[in-house]
Amino acid sequence: MRERKKRATRVAIQRAALALFLAKGYDETTTEEIARAADVSPSTLFNYFPTKEALVADDYDPLFINLLETRPLDEPMFTSIRKALEAGLAQVVAEDHEFLLTRARLAFKVPALRAAAALDRERSELLLRAILTRRAGGAEGSFEIKVVSALVVSAMTTAMEAWFDADGKSELMELVGRALEITEFGAASVTPAKPSLGQ
Missing domain, CATH: 1.10.10.60 (Homeodomain-like)
Structure with a gap:
């Protein structure tokens, strides 16, 4: 209570x-x-x-981290990340769609909030790195885990920016899914554009 x-x-x-x-x-x-x-x-x-600035900060990290913590330890790392992010985002979008969009409008337009959002992303990356290291049973400073953490946070940021650019009319879950797919599989997941008939 x-x-x-x-x-x-x-x-x-x-x-x-x-x-x-x-x-x-x-x-x-x-x-x-x-x-x-x-x-x-x-x-x-x-x-x-x-x-x-904290009034517009992202406070969803605990939700995602809790969901990630509950994933099976023998599950592939990126599968755990994807499942946790998809489950958490589905909950957030269902409860706070307009709030998310309003906050994004402010965070991307106000210089002071853009700077605060950059610090939030850095904190999120460090938090993800720590939990992935712990789950992998590895030592702090793993190059691979640093790369994965940085890519995941950047992918989520890019998906949110694309959603904001569409004024919330696109499907955020689809954008996030595509961003994570590109993150996991790299350039091989990007379909080349077909040349126009005039080329």
Whole structure:
């Protein structure tokens, strides 16, 4: 019950912030205004979100990591990654489609948020690298795991950008599936474009 209440408060603050950011602009909105709109004190707001940029940060890593942790240890690494990401994303899209799109609009347009998003991706990569290393029973610093982690995070970012460019009208799950396919199989998975009749 307590965790559900904390989650509800966090969501209320974040949604109030996004509504104000869209209505007034990110730079023009103060944290005091966000706290009033969410009906919480400024100190409560900062307990949940220590910085203004954090209000638009990606907080889905724990969901994906938990799903990855539950995959069988003898499963091929990329199969585990794909299954965890697909399951987590399906849940997120079902619950937060418009929220995801609104946050993407802000994250890709506001310079301060673009910088924060880059730090989020770096943290996600390090987190994925750590869990893959642990699951593989290997030593920290494996070159292969570093490459896989970097490629997966980049693939997810590219899929999200393509979805945002289509204003959320394309199928995010399909974009993510295609991005992961290219990541797993490389250039061999890319179908060459057919030449036009004039060529």
